Amino acid sequence: MKLVIDTNIFWVSIIRRSSTNWIFQSLIDGKFTLCLTTDILYEYEEIITQRLGKQVAINILEVIDNLPNVEFITNFYFWNLKQADGDDNKFVDCAIACNASFLATNDKHFNILKEVDFPKVNVINLQELSRIFEV
Secondary structure, eight states: OEEEEOHHHHHHHTSTTSTTHHHHHHHHTTSSEEEEOHHHHHHHHHHHHHHHOHHHHHHHHHHHHHOTTEEEOOOSOOOOOOOTTGGGHHHHHHHHHTTOSEEEOOOGGGGGGGGOOSSOOOEEOHHHHHHHTTO
């Protein structure tokens, strides 16, 4: 299963005490493929640095860089499907480019994508993701 994970879910999942740490552990255990672009990786780094510090960000990026189930994607087309908070289009474009099973986010602005027939992006929230992983 290929996933694109919005930063609002990903950064919290790296905290061991977090109830969402199962996501990061599932990534490490190879239970899914994380699809990323350089822009997504930069955003992960920025937010993790702000919230948890530079060294934590460096360590997490090193883990991501060395996992065999991380797929780095190059976008050749930008769909611009999300008007509200257009910066989040990087997640949408990545999901389309890698043919992701799901784009996981808690950002309600992504719900607009449920109305788009083509290209289809399967947007799910954290609760739906936990049901898929039976957590």
